[in-house]
Amino acid sequence: AQRVTQPEKLLSVFKGAPVELKCNYSYSGSPELFWYVQYSRQRLQLLLRHISRESIKGFTADLNKGETSFHLKKPFAQEEDSAMYYCALNVKGAQKLVFGQGTRLTINP
Amino acid sequence: NAGVTQTPKFQVLKTGQSMTLQCAQDMNHEYMSWYRQDPGMGLRLIHYSVGAGITDQGEVPNGYNVSRSTTEDFPLRLLSAAPSQTSVYFCASTQKGETQYFGPGTRLLVL
Numbered sequence: 001a002q003r004v005t006q007p008e009k010l011l012s013v014f015k016g017a018p019v020e021l022k023c024n025y026s027y028s029g030s031p032e033l034f035w036y037v038q039y040s041r042q043r044l045q046l047l048l049r050h051i052s053r054e055s056i057k058g059f060t061a062d063l064n065k066g067e068t069s070f071h072l073k074k075p076f077a078q079e080e081d082s083a084m085y086y087c088a089l090n091v092k093g094a095q096k097l098v099f100g101q102g103t104r105l106t107i108n109p
Numbered sequence: 110n111a112g113v114t115q116t117p118k119f120q121v122l123k124t125g126q127s128m129t130l131q132c133a134q135d136m137n138h139e140y141m142s143w144y145r146q147d148p149g150m151g152l153r154l155i156h157y158s159v160g161a162g163i164t165d166q167g168e169v170p171n172g173y174n175v176s177r178s179t180t181e182d183f184p185l186r187l188l189s190a191a192p193s194q195t196s197v198y199f200c201a202s203t204q205k206g207e208t209q210y211f212g213p214g215t216r217l218l219v220l
Contacts, residue, residue, distance in 0.1 A: 094157060
């Protein structure tokens with residue numbers, strides 16, 4: 001079965017500190033993983049997809065197939081990073097997403 | 110391009126009432142989906158479509174109907190609203206190999 005787990009509902013760090021949002025997945029095939037961000041009362045926006053291997057707004061995420069993880073990292077948090085973050089898995093063929101429960105990240109000044 | 114649009118932005122219903130949430134996209138995407146967002150549960154798939162005339166159930170389809178008569182539109186119908194359907198509803202569209210594009214959401218309150 002396809003499943004995405006984000007173990008932390010809430011994460012609070014100070015500005016300038018490193019951030020890591022955890023994501024683990026379960027998928028029988030080759031996974032296609034994403035991180036989406038939702039700023040207050042806005043629509044979901046794509047932050048990262050694993051196949052592009054790029055850094056957006058200072059965030060990076062590496063797919064670790066051995067640990068079935070896709071953790072999101074940023075070395076120095078900024079106040080504007082405060083948002084809801086969702087890890088998602090694309091179910092190929094149907095092009096539908098399975099989401100984790102989300103992590104609300106708060107960056108304290 | 111307007112992208113993915115949803116109407117209404119906010120709606121209050123009484124238990125038992127019916128309504129249709131509208132979703133439209135102007136990107137000629139084949140795939141469209143409806144999700145509901147609830148605190149602590151992330152987004153859950155209600156129904157999805159892989160093309161005009163083709164729909165299928167997602168994780169939480171009960172109480173909802175969909176149809177896909179055109180590529181552009183994918184309305185979601187609540188047949189008889191219940192308080193458990195109070196949620197924020199997001200529509201999304203995509204093409205194969207692309208990322209999903211989300212609409213702005215509809216906030217629904219069922220009293």
